[in-house]
Amino acid sequence: MSTLQEFRLTYNGKDIGDIIVLILIKPLVVLFLYFAFFSRGAGIAGLSGGMTAVLLAFSLFFLCFLRVIFDRKFKTTPLFWFTFAFFFTAAVTPMVSSFVLNAVPRGAFQMGTEMTIAFAIFFAFYYLIREKIITPRFFIYALVGVGLFAAFQLIIILLSADAITRLRGIGGMNVVPNSFAVCAIAMMLITYRSFMNQERVRVFIGIGLLMIVLIVMLFSGSRQAVLAFIFGLMALNIFGFKGKEFRKYNLYGIAILALIIFIISLNIDIRSWFNRFSFERVTEMAFIRFDYYWRSVSDLTIAEFIFGRPDYYIFEREVQRIGGSQYVNPHNFL
Secondary structure: OOOHHHHOOEEOOEEHHHHHHHHHHHHHHHHHHHHHHOOOOEOOOOOEHHHHHHHHHHHHHHHHHHHHHHHOOOOOOHHHHHHHHHHHHHHHHHHHHHHHOOOOOOOHHHHHHHHHHHHHHHHHHHHHHHOOOOOHHHHHHHHHHHHHHHHHHHHHHHHOOOEOOOOOOOOOOOOHHHHHHHHHHHHHHHHHHHHHOOOHHHHHHHHHHHHHHHHHHHHOOOHHHHHHHHHHHHHHHHHHOOOHHHHHHHHHHHHHHHHHHHHHHHHOEOHHHHHOOOHHHHHHHHHHHHHHHHHHHHOOOHHHHHHOOOOOOOEEEEEOOOOEEEEEOOOOOO
């Protein structure tokens, strides 16, 4: 019986298909990171950034799956099967709930599709890193590279503004700031490595580029991104960074960041942006969000808690300051 191995074409002892896959994978990974993390607006060939990221995710999945079929060396681990079970359950449960509750599925099939996309992304990167086709170092540097590219795009928009409330321009206003927070943490790791290697020039270059990313993250107006970076920085200082001298750079960075914001405020009206971080506004938004989450628990029946709701846990809430009713989505309840 013929096998897939017999149909392999080789060049200088190397499989041609494998060579093509290896040539394509790293550029696809870089493009995926850019569109998935930073460019949620415009994509490739008229697609949105989100749709382009989905297309790239399935392209990576397909290339990795082909390699698994021809190689037959890929070995799974309990982590892989646990993750597969999680995504499978998350995709199927909303569909089951639509039958159990005899309700219109609405977002059930959308949820199943999103979980399928998430699993494709997980499988691709799990395989690429486990088989050492890409390394964690490549991933971090690629993320920082596309993050800086996106940050420079937004810096240009910021410098041309007269007043600002939230910096926008590449889509994903509630998603992209979190990506910049992740990018900033990755840049801290790279800068720390340069510091440990006593590469002072690279340290100062890293701090300068980090300031650009932090300015963009701050002026995006996302409070959760700012909190994520603060907690990430605290964790790095407690568990990661060694030596008091590098911790001093944190203070230098804060002083430089404050100076940059002050200079920007002299040329751009940032009062509306600053109000987003006032105690009253933060308290108000925190109360609304906690109310959403509390009602998403208290309004669920036992059957809905076990099988989930097919309507994405949407509840109606009176919003007095708007003067009407608003449908709210408390995001991912479980």
